[in-house]
Amino acid sequence: MKIDIILCGVGGQGILSIAAALGAAALRNKLSIKQAETHGMSQRGGDVVSHMRISDKPIHSDLIPTGGADMILSVEPLEALRYLPFLSPKGYVVTNTTPFKNIKNYPEEQSIMDQLNKLPHVITIDADKMAADMNAKRSSNIIMLGAAAPFLDMSYQSFEDGIRDIFGRKGDDVVTMNLDALKAGFDFSMKNKK
Amino acid sequence: MQKLLLGAEAVAQGAIDGGMSGVYAYPGTPSTEITEYIQGSPIARERKIHSMWSANEKTAMEAALGMSYAGKRSMACMKHVGMNVAADCFMNASITGVNGGMLVVAADDPSMHSSQNEQDSRFYAKFAMIPVLEPSSQQECYDMTYNGFDLSEKYNVPVMVRITTRIAHSRAGINQLAMKAENEMSLPKNPTQFVLLPAIARKNYKKLLAIQEDLVKASEESPWNKYFEGADKSKGIIACGIAYNYFRENFPEETCPYPVIKVSQYPLPRKMINKLAAEVDEIIVLEDGYPIVEELLKGYLEKEAVRGRLDGTLPRDGELNPGLVAAAFGFKVEAGLAIPELVVGRPPAMCTGCSHIDVYTALNVAIEKYGKGRVFADIGCYTLGALPPYNAINSCVDMGASITMAKGAADSGLVPAVAVIGDSTFTHSGMTGLIDAVLGKAPITIIISDNESTSMTGGQDSSAVGLIENICLAVGVEPEHLHVLLPLKKNHDEMVEIISRELAYDGVSVIIPRRECIQKAVRRKKTEAKLKK
Numbered sequence: 129m130k131i132d133i134i135l136c137g138v139g140g141q142g143i144l145s146i147a148a149a150l151g152a153a154a155l156r157n158k159l160s161i162k163q164a165e166t167h168g169m170s171q172r173g174g175d176v177v178s179h180m181r182i183s184d185k186p187i188h189s190d191l192i193p194t195g196g197a198d199m200i201l202s203v204e205p206l207e208a209l210r211y212l213p214f215l216s217p218k219g220y221v222v223t224n225t226t227p228f229k230n231i232k233n234y235p236e237e238q239s240i241m242d243q244l245n246k247l248p249h250v251i252t253i254d255a256d257k258m259a260a261d262m263n264a265k266r267s268s269n270i271i272m273l274g275a276a277a278p279f280l281d282m283s284y285q286s287f288e289d290g291i292r293d294i295f296g297r298k299g300d301d302v303v304t305m306n307l308d309a310l311k312a313g314f315d316f317s318m319k320n321k322k
Numbered sequence: 323m324q325k326l327l328l329g330a331e332a333v334a335q336g337a338i339d340g341g342m343s344g345v346y347a348y349p350g351t352p353s354t355e356i357t358e359y360i361q362g363s364p365i366a367r368e369r370k371i372h373s374m375w376s377a378n379e380k381t382a383m384e385a386a387l388g389m390s391y392a393g394k395r396s397m398a399c400m401k402h403v404g405m406n407v408a409a410d411c412f413m414n415a416s417i418t419g420v421n422g423g424m425l426v427v428a429a430d431d432p433s434m435h436s437s438q439n440e441q442d443s444r445f446y447a448k449f450a451m452i453p454v455l456e457p458s459s460q461q462e463c464y465d466m467t468y469n470g471f472d473l474s475e476k477y478n479v480p481v482m483v484r485i486t487t488r489i490a491h492s493r494a495g496i497n498q499l500a501m502k503a504e505n506e507m508s509l510p511k512n513p514t515q516f517v518l519l520p521a522i523a524r525k526n527y528k529k530l531l532a533i534q535e536d537l538v539k540a541s542e543e544s545p546w547n548k549y550f551e552g553a554d555k556s557k558g559i560i561a562c563g564i565a566y567n568y569f570r571e572n573f574p575e576e577t578c579p580y581p582v583i584k585v586s587q588y589p590l591p592r593k594m595i596n597k598l599a600a601e602v603d604e605i606i607v608l609e610d611g612y613p614i615v616e617e618l619l620k621g622y623l624e625k626e627a628v629r630g631r632l633d634g635t636l637p638r639d640g641e642l643n644p645g646l647v648a649a650a651f652g653f654k655v656e657a658g659l660a661i662p663e664l665v666v667g668r669p670p671a672m673c674t675g676c677s678h679i680d681v682y683t684a685l686n687v688a689i690e691k692y693g694k695g696r697v698f699a700d701i702g703c704y705t706l707g708a709l710p711p712y713n714a715i716n717s718c719v720d721m722g723a724s725i726t727m728a729k730g731a732a733d734s735g736l737v738p739a740v741a742v743i744g745d746s747t748f749t750h751s752g753m754t755g756l757i758d759a760v761l762g763k764a765p766i767t768i769i770i771s772d773n774e775s776t777s778m779t780g781g782q783d784s785s786a787v788g789l790i791e792n793i794c795l796a797v798g799v800e801p802e803h804l805h806v807l808l809p810l811k812k813n814h815d816e817m818v819e820i821i822s823r824e825l826a827y828d829g830v831s832v833i834i835p836r837r838e839c840i841q842k843a844v845r846r847k848k849t850e851a852k853l854k855k
């Protein structure tokens with residue numbers, strides 16, 4: 129079994145919290161992990177990407193080869209498109225639809241959606257709105273993780289355990305909120321997958 | 323249970339467990355997380371392992387050598403360009419040798435993700451004739467620092483650990499080893515070992531030359547260098563450091579037909595290389611960074627069939643990746659989907675509310691009447707003032723170069739010339755240039771844009787806090803030409819006025835717009851709120 133995920137977004141959006149939860153889930157399953165992150169200059173509002181590799185065999189490269197990713201998991205719609213060269217023909221794109229507009233020439237939103245909807249396997253989800261409706265604004269990234277979960281070869285319970293591992297220190301309320309967010313994302317994808 | 327660590331953190335943990343007594347460093351991507359990890363480590367705190375930031379890489383290297391002199395194990399960490407700053411001490415430390423084990427961690431940045439160039443630190447180690455350890459995995463990051471001190475003490479030289487961005491900033495599971503005791507303090511056995519007067523230096527240098535063969539032998543016997551046999555002798559592969567992973571991604575051990583050498587310790591293991599050269603038709607060298615091994619093997623006369631970055635088998639510049647390595651072996655590389663045309667770049671930018679923005683807005687107005695091309699900046703978040711809409715600066719070369727380049731330009735008649743420098747960069751290496759400017763009565767205006775933080779690298783404490791005015795006055799800046807401003811929109815007119823006045827002054831002026839980095843302010847308020855609870 130192997131899962132290669134391109135995790136992407138804009139510096140400051142906190143994609144590493146998703147990576148941490150995924151990593152914890154994988155460790156629970158005694159799987160190998162390699163996760164290359166973006167630090168440094170791009171964290172100042174530039175595009176950031178993390179190559180997350182999970183496998184039951186030893187993993188060699190820290191980087192995912194082009195055309196090899198099982199999923200692009202993006203917390204921003206424009207960023208989802210930036211990494212399409214990495215997507216395998218069978219791979220899924222799971223993306224948040226709330227744009228992060230910190231550049232003057234941000235493309236028209238509808239044309240971004242059109243490009244996304246052209247893809248064979250795609251889930252578009254307004255995670256920010258969903259999080260706001262649930263009164264859990266800071267959990268939109270975990271909603272995204274939940275939305276990715278149905279397409280990743282790990283049990284739902286291991287994601288729950290991952291969340292308990294990384295949020296446990298912050299108390300039961302935070303854990304429950306994030307478990308709810310995970311579930312909301314998961315249900316959304318189950319309903320909307322083609 | 324395995325611990326999930328960044329490569330940089332694995333270096334740190336290996337050093338702690340390997341009995342290190344102090345890390346000395348100046349922040350710089352991708353090396354910063356090494357020292358930050360040690361600063362946050364409970365066990366390091368308990369052991370009182372030194373981990374406070376140094377003013378620059380040279381002071382860091384010297385302090386690490388001082389700790390080694392006193393018998394303890396030390397480590398100096400920096401990004402690759404930091405090696406340039408520390409090079410004077412570094413080159414001479416290979417001549418003094420060490421007492422306690424000393425590691426120099428150089429973090430290179432091929433593809434320049436966050437740097438001005440992609441220089442390869444292995445050249446420095448070769449220049450200084452000391453061993454290099456180049457991990458191919460996070461576990462090796464840990465193992466190499468853990469064991470590196472022994473290597474340093476055994477051969478009485480500093481040892482370089484060379485990492486690159488990709489391994490420094492990638493996480494994997496690490497197995498830890500038993501924690502070693504620190505060294506006791508002890509003086510060098512030979513009291514003149516560290517006195518590099520020519521007569522002594524010549525002796526020391528001969529010693530360094532004499533151990534070179536031993537270092538080659540150590541590489542040949544190193545557990546980190548490996549020869550893998552292969553039946554197909556049409557090619558042999560030399561894969562260095564992280565490039566070994568990209569190779570294995572394409573040729574897993576079980577199915578690889580070719581003989582392979584994994585190189586993770588230098589000088590090169592000569593016997594292994596000779597064996598490979600004798601049995602294969604051609605050698606492909608895979609290395610991230612400069613083609614240093616390839617060049618070494620190729621020699622001058624082009625007789626040997628050695629392929630790599632120099633003959634176009636691999637690109638001459640930029641970071642390697644699995645696809646580039648696949649292409650080098652003629653494999654079809656999956657291309658994935660094309661990036662839709664509408665996707666535009668998203669360059670990094672100064673944060674909304676950043677004090678540097680107010681500084682540039684005022685400077686652009688004040689300088690307009692003199693015309694463009696006269697602002698020499700430096701390295702930090704304020705370098706982003708080069709981008710639109712500010713287009714406010716005309717240079718960014720190396721840390722500290724703003725003041726000195728402005729002086730040189732003014733000397734040639736570009737008056738007024740302006741320097742823009744951050745607080746941390748000022749104490750890193752700007753203040754020595756200020757002495758030149760004051761002594762030369764240069765007609766330059768120096769703006770020290772002080773956000774009380776080393777922000778570009780993540781908001782580390784800045785050595786400059788509370789010192790800047792006194793430093794300026796002490797080196798002779800005239801009090802009436804030293805101003806502290808509060809960079810806020812509402813003070814725009816006042817800032818323009820003061821900058822304009824000082825631009826017109828025929829001598830050194832220093833203007834210090836001071837307001838805390840907003841990222842740092844947010845973090846500070848969060849911590850304070852937590853402490854109150």
Ligand SMILES: Cc1ncc(C[n+]2csc(CCOP(=O)(O)OP(=O)(O)O)c2C)c(N)n1
Nearest residue numbers: 350701702703744745746747775776777778
């Ligand atoms: C020799 C060298 N060391 C370290 C760095 C990494 N570096 C780039 S900017 C920077 C921080 C500068 O801080 P400061 O001058 O206070 O500016 P700020 O980012 O806070 O605006 C550092 C450490 C470098 N580029 N060169």
